Amino acid sequence: MNSELFLIAAYAIIWGGLFGYVFFAAGRRQVLAGRVRILEELISEQGAGK
Amino acid sequence: MTSSLREKICISLAGLLFMTAIYMVFVYAPTERVMGPIQKIFYFHLSCALVTFLSFFTAFVSAIVYLIKKDLKWDILGAASVEIGLVFTTLVLATGMLWGRPVWNAWWTWDPRLTTSLILWFIYGSYFILRSSVDRQEKRAVFCAVLAIVGFVDVPIVFLSARLWRTIHPVVIRAGSIDMAPAMITTLIVALIAFTCLWGLLLYQRTRTLTLAGRVRLLERQLDGEGI
Numbered sequence: 434m435n436s437e438l439f440l441i442a443a444y445a446i447i448w449g450g451l452f453g454y455v456f457f458a459a460g461r462r463q464v465l466a467g468r469v470r471i472l473e474e475l476i477s478e479q480g481a482g483k
Numbered sequence: 484m485t486s487s488l489r490e491k492i493c494i495s496l497a498g499l500l501f502m503t504a505i506y507m508v509f510v511y512a513p514t515e516r517v518m519g520p521i522q523k524i525f526y527f528h529l530s531c532a533l534v535t536f537l538s539f540f541t542a543f544v545s546a547i548v549y550l551i552k553k554d555l556k557w558d559i560l561g562a563a564s565v566e567i568g569l570v571f572t573t574l575v576l577a578t579g580m581l582w583g584r585p586v587w588n589a590w591w592t593w594d595p596r597l598t599t600s601l602i603l604w605f606i607y608g609s610y611f612i613l614r615s616s617v618d619r620q621e622k623r624a625v626f627c628a629v630l631a632i633v634g635f636v637d638v639p640i641v642f643l644s645a646r647l648w649r650t651i652h653p654v655v656i657r658a659g660s661i662d663m664a665p666a667m668i669t670t671l672i673v674a675l676i677a678f679t680c681l682w683g684l685l686l687y688q689r690t691r692t693l694t695l696a697g698r699v700r701l702l703e704r705q706l707d708g709e710g711i
Contacts, residue, residue, distance in 0.1 A: 436521040443528075446574065451574070461692055
């Protein structure tokens with residue numbers, strides 16, 4: 434039983450760690466893509482206003 | 484085929500491989516006689532370790548290419564590899580401790596394999612401290628490339644530590660043979676393919692993200708320069 438608990442904990446850590454990392458990576462990419470879009474719009478608006 | 488469709492196919496393939504690997508670990512592979520069910524950590528523990536080596540090897544090669552070509556895309560690839568390698572090293576250390584507690588009756592022991600792995604974690608952890616402490620992009624890339632090359636020295640030491648020194652860490656893969664039942668070997672191979680697939684996907688994603696981060700910095704500088 435004890436051994437099985439450790440096994441469950443190990444797999445929970447692996448899956449928790451991997452899913453956490455994958456979601457962090459995907460979220461960060463979306464945030465950055467959004468920022469790029471906003472910055473590009475700002476630059477083009479500024480260019481049009483000149 | 485669009486890149487987003489290709490990405491979705493790769494993600495589905497990796498997911499399918501992982502489900503197969505989990506099924507094989509818990510249903511197909513036999514339970515080890517001495518250690519019992521806890522031995523089933525082995526399939527993912529070893530896969531994580533091998534993916535760690537692959538990550539740091541990629542960072543090592545990227546660092547050399549960067550120093551030769553001075554192209555920042557190699558620095559980005561190196562940073563992405565080190566980041567992924569560090570995540571997997573953390574998983575290796577955590578699962579190793581959970582395996583060690585019921586088998587060795589200790590969470591941690593200063594065994595050569597464990598100690599060199601912890602050193603590896605610290606070396607590549609310091610890579611990010613270095614990365615965030617240098618502002619100039621080119622200078623930072625050179626420093627990080629040098630650290631990635633020097634740090635890689637520890638990778639073969641980690642691999643050979645259980646073979647060169649007296650250790651309690653088991654050595655499964657020896658020259659020309661693997662001390663396991665055929666069903667265990669098949670399960671290990673499937674787990675390894677699944678992890679390598681995930682590693683490739685993560686590397687692709689993180690490289691793209693770091694490229695985007697560079698673009699954000701560039702655009703922000705452009706805006707600052709124009710007086711907004």
